[in-house]
Amino acid sequence: MTNEKFSHTHEQMATKPKKTIHRGQPTTGKTHDPGSNSNKEESTKGSKRMTDELENIETAIEASQKSVVSREKEVGESAEHVDGPVGLDIGTSHIVMAQNKGKTINTVKQLNAFFTIPSSKFTKKILVENDVTFFVKDDLFYILGYSAQNFANMFNTNTRRTMEKGLLCAKEDEGVNVLQALINTLIKKSKKQGEVICFSMPGEPLDGPNSVIYHESIINMYLTSLGYNPVSINEGLATVMSELANDNFTGIGISMGGGMCNICLSYLSVPVITYSIQKGGDYIDNMVGVSVGEPATTVKVVKEGGFDLSKPPKDRVETALGIYYEDLVHSLLQSLEDVLISTDKIPKISKAIPLVLSGGTVLPTGFKTLFEKTMDTVELPIAISEVRIAQDPLNTTAKGAMVLALSEEI
Numbered sequence: 001m002t003n004e005k006f007s008h009t010h011e012q013m014a015t016k017p018k019k020t021i022h023r024g025q026p027t028t029g030k031t032h033d034p035g036s037n038s039n040k041e042e043s044t045k046g047s048k049r050m051t052d053e054l055e056n057i058e059t060a061i062e063a064s065q066k067s068v069v070s071r072e073k074e075v076g077e078s079a080e081h082v083d084g085p086v087g088l089d090i091g092t093s094h095i096v097m098a099q100n101k102g103k104t105i106n107t108v109k110q111l112n113a114f115f116t117i118p119s120s121k122f123t124k125k126i127l128v129e130n131d132v133t134f135f136v137k138d139d140l141f142y143i144l145g146y147s148a149q150n151f152a153n154m155f156n157t158n159t160r161r162t163m164e165k166g167l168l169c170a171k172e173d174e175g176v177n178v179l180q181a182l183i184n185t186l187i188k189k190s191k192k193q194g195e196v197i198c199f200s201m202p203g204e205p206l207d208g209p210n211s212v213i214y215h216e217s218i219i220n221m222y223l224t225s226l227g228y229n230p231v232s233i234n235e236g237l238a239t240v241m242s243e244l245a246n247d248n249f250t251g252i253g254i255s256m257g258g259g260m261c262n263i264c265l266s267y268l269s270v271p272v273i274t275y276s277i278q279k280g281g282d283y284i285d286n287m288v289g290v291s292v293g294e295p296a297t298t299v300k301v302v303k304e305g306g307f308d309l310s311k312p313p314k315d316r317v318e319t320a321l322g323i324y325y326e327d328l329v330h331s332l333l334q335s336l337e338d339v340l341i342s343t344d345k346i347p348k349i350s351k352a353i354p355l356v357l358s359g360g361t362v363l364p365t366g367f368k369t370l371f372e373k374t375m376d377t378v379e380l381p382i383a384i385s386e387v388r389i390a391q392d393p394l395n396t397t398a399k400g401a402m403v404l405a406l407s408e409e410i
């Protein structure tokens with residue numbers, strides 16, 4: 001395995017916490033004449049800015065301690081006018097939008113999926129009457145999000161996806177348009193020009209030929225066109241920002257989603273090492289499906305329907321699920337060992353650091369125990385104090401993105 005693709009320089013990171021923390025500090029390299037009026041004004045402005053920034057960071061840290069109230073986007077419900085900085089998790093399975101609302105963080109989730117049917121005037125009328133979200137292109141109706149799931153169930157088939165393995169799906173010609181339309185179901189154009197929106201980005205995949213640059217640029221351009229000031233955050237770092245406030249944002253954050261696993265070693269909120277592997281819940285569904293001769297969708301239903309890793313398997317599907325869960329966790333930890341051993345960038349941290357797990361793939365009972373057991377099979381060159389499961393694994397990335405958005409607000 002080559003480890004050339006993981007990123008360990010903060011400057012290369014998609015996210016900019018360093019910029020945030022340093023914004024407003026006196027510019028280095030400039031000569032300062034303490035007597036000049038313009039310099040005095042500049043310095044007053046500078047210190048006001050610094051105070052504002054520190055306040056923003058305090059607000060962000062406070063927000064990271066709040067609990068999340070989450071809900072799914074209702075079919076036919078219109079998008080929200082955002083009020084303040086937004087966190088947006090653009091994941092292979094779900095898109096989640098988070099906002100800071102008083103005592104809680106509120107998230108709204110949309111399924112990142114679509115379904116096409118032939119267009120006709122009659123069907124259009126029925127779709128409109130039933131509040132189904134769709135758009136028309138080339139004689140097809142593109143039905144979006146949770147509505148698409150209903151159609152797929154009716155036709156006894158699968159929805160289509162805009163993303164695969166964490167990135168825009170190259171196979172789908174209309175993937176970008178559909179993803180934009182799905183984002184439109186969650187957020188309206190920004191009322192305030194330049195409202196900060198922080199969106200999640202995968203780390204560079206260690207095990208695939210893909211790059212995240214195209215994906216990031218497309219999302220960045222679209223959010224800009226909606227009047228926002230987009231800032232990206234690495235998905236592993238979002239896990240750290242959401243869960244490790246009490247640990248000074250120092251530790252390893254891992255998001256295990258549908259399309260991939262994202263890993264970030266953060267030191268005082270600075271992402272020191274980030275990378276991804278393009279295996280996640282979809283990999284488990286597909287591999288189990290192939291192994292036991294069942295459709296991946298059937299496997300997914302079993303997996304999400306209370307599958308318990310701590311109990312003996314009841315049938316072939318559960319046996320295979322156990323095997324592929326182990327395989328995924330082992331691949332992930334092996335990659336972490338390889339990456340950490342081959343870098344000289346590990347900060348000298350005097351005490352052991354926590355490792356926190358988020359994303360839908362960590363949800364089955366017994367997952368933490370499986371992870372801890374598998375950790376005994378690798379030798380990480382960094383001491384781990386404990387393994388934790390995030391408070392609300394399906395909303396962690398959006399919450400972490402929103403925490404960063406708050407601190408980036410100007």
Ligand SMILES: Nc1ncnc2c1ncn2[C@@H]1O[C@H](COP(=O)(O)OP(=O)(O)OP(=O)(O)O)[C@@H](O)[C@H]1O
Pocket residue numbers: 090091092093094095165166167255256257258259260261280281282300303304305306358359360361362363364393394
């Ligand atoms: N209750 C559950 N038990 C087990 N697995 C679940 C459960 N709920 C969701 N999942 C799985 O979690 C995965 C989706 O997780 P999540 O929403 O975190 O992914 P994502 O952020 O959309 O994807 P990614 O980050 O990989 O791009 C799917 O594989 C899904 O089957």
Ligand SMILES: [Mg+2]
Pocket residue numbers: 089090091092235255256257258359397
């Ligand atoms: Mg995710």
